[in-house]
Amino acid sequence: MSEPQPLPQPASAAWGAVFSMTLGVFGLVTAEFLPVSLLTPIARDLQVSEGLAGQAISTTAIFALITSLLIATVTRRFDRRHVLLSFSVLLIVSSIIVSMAENFAFLLVGRILLGVALGGFWAMSAATVMRLVPATDIPRALAIMFSGVSAATVFAAPVGSYLGDIMSWRSVFLLTAGIGALTFIAQFATLPSLPPRGRATLRVLVDLVQRPGMKLGLFSLVLIITGHFALFTYVRPFLENVTGVATAGVSGVLLGFGLANFVGTYLAGSLISRSLRMTIALMPMIMGLCALGMVGIDGALNPTIVLVAIWGMAFGGVPVAWSTWITRTVPDEAESGGGLFVAGFQTAIASGAVIGGVIFDYVGSLGVFSIGGIILVGAAIFATVVLRSPAVTPATEQA
Template sequence: MPLALLALAISAFGIGTTEFVMMGLLPNVANDLHTSIPTTGYLVSAYALGVVIGAPLLAALTTRMPRKTVLISLMGLFTIGNTFSALAPSYGWLFAGRVLAGLPHGAFFGVGAVVAAGMVDRERRARAVSMMMVGLTVANIIGVPIGTLVGQSLGWRATFLAVGAIGLAAMAGIAVLVPRLPATQSAGLRHELSAFRSGQVWLALSTTVFGFAAVFAVYSYITPLLTDVAGFGDSSVTLVLALFGVGATIGNLLGGRLADRALRTALIGGLAALTAVLGLFTVAAHAEWSAAVMVVLLGVVAFTTASPLMMMVMEKAPHAPSLASSANQAAFNLANAGGAWLGGLVIARGFGYTAPAVAGALLAVSGLAIAVTAGLLERRAPESSRIVAAGVAHAEQDSVGVA
């Protein structure tokens, strides 16, 4: 694999750290800014809001720029957002900083996925994308725990300054390691937006929303599930959550390999496995050892679908892979918000902390049904349409090569 993927992985590590570390810093931020925990929790949503707004917007605005320049610029905006957050004098300014830091998230992964796929042979594209995404999963193992520890010891502002430093390192890595790449051979924004007229693109995006909402319905409430149902002590939860990151890293690498062999099969198989794991979670959550095993398996099956989902959207929008891939990142964050909302709803109705796993299983079944439907519709499409689409996709692959 090209060494340039290391620079993209470092960038993903920084993005993943800042996205999730706020959950561990909520008490510190609340005490320092004199706000309640629920109010401070909106800072998590602020970042997601930035992702949803920035993903399609920045991808569209940068569509004719050289991709290396786009990547460096997006990480520059990421660095500014985190530095701004560290220096925020009040809650309102911190909220704005979190939105600013989230703006480049989706566009970076969207463009980064296309760049990663364009630096390798066609049969290794999904693995290249998964290597970039390793940074995101490793952030849950190393970045978030260390960032939380730094925030608790030196103050939450130190954590965001550290993430800003990671952003600077990522910019330097991209500048040195990523080769010069041409801008997209685009016929204009209107032409790229026409990709969203495709039913297959919308089916792929819908699969992302339902598939990952299933994950976040459970993961958003994993701490009370582990303490109140499985019986873990508060001090053990961080270690168990790190196991989720280990499983996610394994699943991410596995998903990339499987997607290169058979993309649609990998996606459907991953969603079926996710459904099964979530269904078993309701039973296995009542003992410490089995709950820990299920946390690892949840990470594996959840991220086995990540690379296939990204590649599927890119494949179904060959004229606008960066824009479609960025939109898919917005879909991931909609899944985050929607899954957390549904999981909280069933808990609030008195069904207990295992109920989100049931809700998640139903969401996974929905995502699986959409993926299967998309596959059936694709098979029924006229043969000539599939040949044309394949030719366009191959041309797009050539257009992202080294200049």
């Protein structure tokens, strides 16, 4: 069987469109993870436990998962410009609904709509960027787009926590609706017509999963992201209950996480150029050891701040490394491959939030970080073993 070949690339780069995609990433990821920094006030206002409130994240992840698998097939006859614009509209609507929620069920409606937008956008994002710039500019364009994730990490946790304290958590979600409006305007002005291409059927997804190495590779990804989000969903309760940090202090620690995440995103590019396999295995090992270290020091403030920052920097490299793995493994079906990547990612986010919530309600923050850390260390070992197989490693890594 011949090696899969990527589809033709444009002759010139549409950088304005790439930056509008980055803004879309920023808005969607910000909205997705705002509940992390606002978990306590949301739970108090809606009169539910923090463990249950955390399921607002898992609900979004579940519907993002479903959408990521179906979106290419359902929209295969529509111009991708129009599909991407519809996701920005959903971001606006979902944020407004969440801000108006009077009970937890109504809040979940908004989070479901966000999941549809998030899963659809992420499934198409890498394939869209590959159509906006020449092949030689793809790494740079993907790095720019992923910087939107890092910027959202900086904004969603610390700024969300701070604004939620001085305003209200509802007002913070209204701000995300404003980000969605700006995104729509930017994408409307810059995105060119992008007629659908490729087969984009459910059969393609099945075929991609059956390719050598895909199952084990995706399972490794799921393990790593599950461990991370079991921790990240409940980082605020850990800081408040174990470390004893006040609300303003939580914002500062989370800001450190976000800034370190931003740095980690760019460091990952250099590490990946040396060894994609090493980067994939090293990042979860560092994250897991940080979590176990936080448990071991029993919330000592200064060491915890340092460990949270190292954790954030390590996680910055995870989505970059795994998206690189996917695009190198299935370059001929980038959109469907992106759907599988997002499905694995969102499965893990949902699993992490659910597992973390159950553990939190039974044994508290220390239990969450103990088990989450063990999962991450185990995932790193599993990925190290799995990626030794040529079947799981892209040809460009085997040289």
